[in-house]
Amino acid sequence: MADYTARLKLRMPVDADPASLENDVWYNLDKIDENINARSVVNPGARPTPYDGQILLEDDTFNLSVFSSSWKAWANQKFARGFIGRAEMTAIGSVISTTTEAGPFMSFTFTADADRIYWVETHFWVSKEAGPDIGIQLQPRLRWAAGASVTTAGTQIGGNFGATSPNNEIAEPQNFHRIYEWTPAVSAQVTVGLFAFNPSTNNTGRLRANSTNRRGQLLVRDVSSVAP
Amino acid sequence: MSTTTPRLGMTKATLDESMALGDNQLTDAYQKIDLAIGASQTRAAISSPYKGQLAWDTAHAFAPTGAAWVYSGTAWRYVGGWHDNRGRNANGWDGITAQQTVSTGNKLIQITTDAFQDRRYLVRYAASYRVSNTLTDGEIELYIKWAYGTNVTTSDTEIDRVNNPIYGDTLGCGFTDVRTCILEPVSVPSVNTQITIGLFADTINQNFIINPLGSLTDLDIQDIGAKYP
Numbered sequence: 001m002a003d004y005t006a007r008l009k010l011r012m013p014v015d016a017d018p019a020s021l022e023n024d025v026w027y028n029l030d031k032i033d034e035n036i037n038a039r040s041v042v043n044p045g046a047r048p049t050p051y052d053g054q055i056l057l058e059d060d061t062f063n064l065s066v067f068s069s070s071w072k073a074w075a076n077q078k079f080a081r082g083f084i085g086r087a088e089m090t091a092i093g094s095v096i097s098t099t100t101e102a103g104p105f106m107s108f109t110f111t112a113d114a115d116r117i118y119w120v121e122t123h124f125w126v127s128k129e130a131g132p133d134i135g136i137q138l139q140p141r142l143r144w145a146a147g148a149s150v151t152t153a154g155t156q157i158g159g160n161f162g163a164t165s166p167n168n169e170i171a172e173p174q175n176f177h178r179i180y181e182w183t184p185a186v187s188a189q190v191t192v193g194l195f196a197f198n199p200s201t202n203n204t205g206r207l208r209a210n211s212t213n214r215r216g217q218l219l220v221r222d223v224s225s226v227a228p
Numbered sequence: 229m230s231t232t233t234p235r236l237g238m239t240k241a242t243l244d245e246s247m248a249l250g251d252n253q254l255t256d257a258y259q260k261i262d263l264a265i266g267a268s269q270t271r272a273a274i275s276s277p278y279k280g281q282l283a284w285d286t287a288h289a290f291a292p293t294g295a296a297w298v299y300s301g302t303a304w305r306y307v308g309g310w311h312d313n314r315g316r317n318a319n320g321w322d323g324i325t326a327q328q329t330v331s332t333g334n335k336l337i338q339i340t341t342d343a344f345q346d347r348r349y350l351v352r353y354a355a356s357y358r359v360s361n362t363l364t365d366g367e368i369e370l371y372i373k374w375a376y377g378t379n380v381t382t383s384d385t386e387i388d389r390v391n392n393p394i395y396g397d398t399l400g401c402g403f404t405d406v407r408t409c410i411l412e413p414v415s416v417p418s419v420n421t422q423i424t425i426g427l428f429a430d431t432i433n434q435n436f437i438i439n440p441l442g443s444l445t446d447l448d449i450q451d452i453g454a455k456y457p
């Protein structure tokens with residue numbers, strides 16, 4: 001009696017069995033052809049009887065799964081790809097004049113994917129520099145542009161928010177932490193940078209940093225695909 | 229008339245055609261199977277991919293160290309690679325909720341975990357604090373140190389530090405720091421070995437209370453990909 005392989009059930013003639021071109025070659029080639037690499041099926045209802053280690057691609061959802069006692073998700077375009085890169089601000093920023101936007105104080109350049117969503121995490125310190133009013137409120141602005149640099153003409157990510165240092169102690173700045181979601185929608189080199197606008201008509205301010213214990217940071221993460 | 233299989237294109241003679249075992253068709257079929265096993269080719273080398281075909285190459289910006297791809301029927305889809313984030317390390321998180329008073333050189337949390345010299349790690353820490361019991365100004369510095377082995381002290385290597393001045397008249401007000409920093413273990417004596425990271429605090433002018441108002445102070449370490457391309 002012919003035997004069969006464990007996984008694909010390929011027919012193997014044994015001993016005195018006459019080899020059958022149909023059963024021992026062509027049907028086997030069909031099975032190999034169907035199962036080589038990832039077997040493609042339309043939806044979960046069409047899943048074959050699995051074997052441990054089998055790889056399956058469900059082409060309507062693009063779920064790539066591997067069978068190990070049960071089907072385990074291996075990859076999907078929604079999966080986060082995580083950390084992309086990071087920049088630091090290690091020296092005090094320039095004075096930001098009244099009603100002026102300045103920067104970038106930190107920037108990071110990488111190759112974006114049009115189908116991906118990114119989070120940009122920022123951490124920075126704000127202080128008043130001079131002026132008659134108590135404290136200062138700066139508006140940090142995250143901007144991006146195609147290419148290896150970004151200016152105040154770059155596209156803003158997210159909205160404004162007030163970063164307030166409510167005192168006159170310029171050596172004792174206040175720290176802020178914010179995460180922005182960003183979909184650049186281009187597959188190209190892009191640069192993202194942190195700027196700050198000073199809405200005050202009286203006071204000047206700064207983003208403050210040094211190389212030891214007040215290092216601003218800007219961190220980019222891939223969190224998902226745009227497409228479902 | 230012979231036919232071909234839809235994916236690998238293996239030729240199958242019809243049953244009424246004669247074929248010797250050494251026939252070129254069988255040899256050709258085995259060569260195609262051999263080439264197709266696993267992710268054996270780069271995407272560029274595959275001119276007509278089939279749905280479900282796997283490939284391996286390095287030609288992508290976010291996977292410079294090599295990646296696997298699967299063909300969806302319309303495009304190559306990223307499957308994973310050496311450059312991928314592997315997420316939080318085993319035993320890579322700890323936190324405290326019990327209130328404690330700190331002065332200088334206090335170790336708040338330490339984590340011991342396996343590390344690899346060819347991987348990079350993102351260390352994240354968060355601390356909630358307030359001034360202790362006076363109306364004078366104070367400063368708190370939180371910092372991260374790491375060492376090989378199962379313990380870390382203030383004399384070990386520092387990888388990040390954050391300073392925050394707090395005013396004495398904010399007594400009762402809680403503040404929070406959230407920071408991340410990069411750890412790249414170098415010269416690890418073996419392929420992988422245990423390291424320990426620690427969150428420490430120094431204070432200036434007065435003591436601080438960690439974890440005021442019942443919030444969490446914590447520390448974690450995550451694998452963020454291969455260090456070398």
